[in-house]
Amino acid sequence: MRIAKTFLALAALSLAAAWLLGPKPVMADGELDKIKQNGVLRVAVFSDKPPFGFVDENGDNKGYDVYLARRLAEDLLGDQTKVEFVLVEAASRMEILEADKADVVLANFTVTAERAERVDFARPYMKVALGVSSPQGAPITSVDQLAGKRLIVNKGTTADSYFTKNHPEVELIKYDQNTEAFNALRDGRGVGLAHDNTLLFAWVRENPGFVTGIEFLGDLDTIAPAVKKGNAELLGWLNEEIDKLTEESFFKADYEATLLPVYGESVDPLSVIITKE
């Protein structure tokens, strides 16, 4: 009995100690100073979603988002190598900010009203709509064809929420990873795969036998950097930075360096990147 009580008391005590001694949540003020003090900008990027964020065969982070991340580090800290890539999964892009594991998310993050309640989005740097890819032999060219059929989506993506909300008649099969989702399409586990058209354009070009029968679906959405809710200072800096980069046609250079080799000439760059009016 006595041991039991001591044990419980100790457990309670250590929990209390951990709570008291642990670092408190950092307030948003001085966020820029904090990053400068750390000397490194922590950017959450994808590690397996070419051509936006991936790791190449030499173990280097590459892609459209990564290209931008390096530029942000250069403009904020004066050195494009002063960036720490936190490899993120699609489903934890908001948690990673809330838990202060990264300063900025640059992970092909589509702006939605729901997400904007939990994180703050800066100005967009890309445009995107949904698309549906399917085998060339049985192409899906309209949503009507999908009624009662199985459609492959990635958990937590815009494709997932769009079909759940607007087309309950479509049976969704959900995967965590792009790899799994695309393999499922190859294996014929669904009649089609819904994802961001920007990703589908790239995939279909490398995979003969598949077409993107629906190229634009739902609203034309934008992709933007995200920061922790209430982090006004960093958000303000990002907004100015994106404006400046748009002004100097940085995103065109980014497109040509990372997306053009994958999309080829068939995709109009203006349907993907944001340019000055």
Next chain:
Amino acid sequence: MLDSAISIFAAGRNMARLMEGLWITLRISMISVSLSVLIGVPLGLLMASKYKSLRKALRVYLEFIRIMPILVLLFLFYYSLSSVFGINLPATMVSVLVFTLWGTAEMADLVRGAVTSLPRHQWESGRAIGLRETQLNAFVIVPQAVRRLLPGVINLTTRMIKTTPFVFFINIPDLVKVAQQIVEVAGMRNHLASVWVYGFIFFVFFLICYPISLFSRHLENVWQN
């Protein structure tokens, strides 16, 4: 056919990256397994002890860990602990912590099972020859329990090694995540990429887990004689 495999593994640092991923997987599971044994054995003895409320408390801990999916525990300690309490633990520490919490619970239950499965007269005889509780545990109960324990511990070890890839959900690039990165890049052009890379992983896990079971079979044989 074989060319497509070679082109993946020989490209750049792919093989080295897989090995680095494997090392992360192994390091996390080895540390967690060792800690689980170190903490789980005394806890298991306590679970088989006569202190009723202590037994109950440990029971609650065990059931809690068993009910919670590992993934939920990982998220809880990696994200929630930081966003709610501001305790920002590094991902590797979180994974060792979670796997140790799980391993300890399972280990303690294995020890409890092994100890309580020993016939009552082992205790009675020990006491009859005047052994104190600690001596009784050290010289009579534990040595016999260890032999009954072994199959379960080996099973737990291989299970923990196989579950480690979950750590990629808290952004650790372990073997399976690295494989996925490689498949995503190579798979754009090479349709067999996933077959080769995941096949390789199957082979690696087999190479790691099989010797462990062989070793346990060997020990069982030795102890039987």
